[in-house]
Amino acid sequence: MLHSEALRRLSEISGEVVARCYQCGKCSAGCPMAASADVAPHQVIRLVQLGQPGEALASATIWLCAACRACASRCPRGVDLPRLMESLRSMVLRQGAPVLIASDLPKEILARAPQQAFVSGFRKLSG
Ligand code: SF4
Numbered sequence: 813m814l815h816s817e818a819l820r821r822l823s824e825i826s827g828e829v830v831a832r833c834y835q836c837g838k839c840s841a842g843c844p845m846a847a848s849a850d851v852a853p854h855q856v857i858r859l860v861q862l863g864q865p866g867e868a869l870a871s872a873t874i875w876l877c878a879a880c881r882a883c884a885s886r887c888p889r890g891v892d893l894p895r896l897m898e899s900l901r902s903m904v905l906r907q908g909a910p911v912l913i914a915s916d917l918p919k920e921i922l923a924r925a926p927q928q929a930f931v932s933g934f935r936k937l938s939g
């Protein structure tokens with residue numbers, strides 16, 4: 813089902829046409845985060861195509877994406893997957909649920925992590 817409300821919203825936010833993806837898997841094959849992802853990058857798109865955005869929005873993959881653009885550079889269909897990942901993160905953040913709460917972080921991480929990591933992390937995870 814390619815015409816779900818979630819697909820419409822994702823297309824509106826990202827400007828991407830999800831239907832262009834024909835599931836070749838080249839994005840996942842070149843993704844440096846794929847080994848840690850619970851849902852492979854190409855499967856994230858497939859879930860949206862199938863009208864199952866909840867599973868895509870609940871995946872750790874959208875937060876693990878480092879926006880390195882390796883996938884976009886090798887996609888034969890010109891799909892901007894990092895843009896889609898960013899849009900999916902935005903959809904979660906717009907629901908109002910905080911993804912990262914500073915007080916939940918272990919004290920040893922707070923003491924040792926570089927300041928830049930906190931700034932970039934909160935930019936990505938708190939909208
Ligand atoms: S490389 Fe492009 S067409 Fe192939 S699965 Fe990934 S997003 Fe879809």
Ligand code: SF4
Nearest residue numbers: 843877878880881883
């Ligand atoms: S931009 Fe994200 S999904 Fe694409 S290859 Fe890099 S980490 Fe993987």
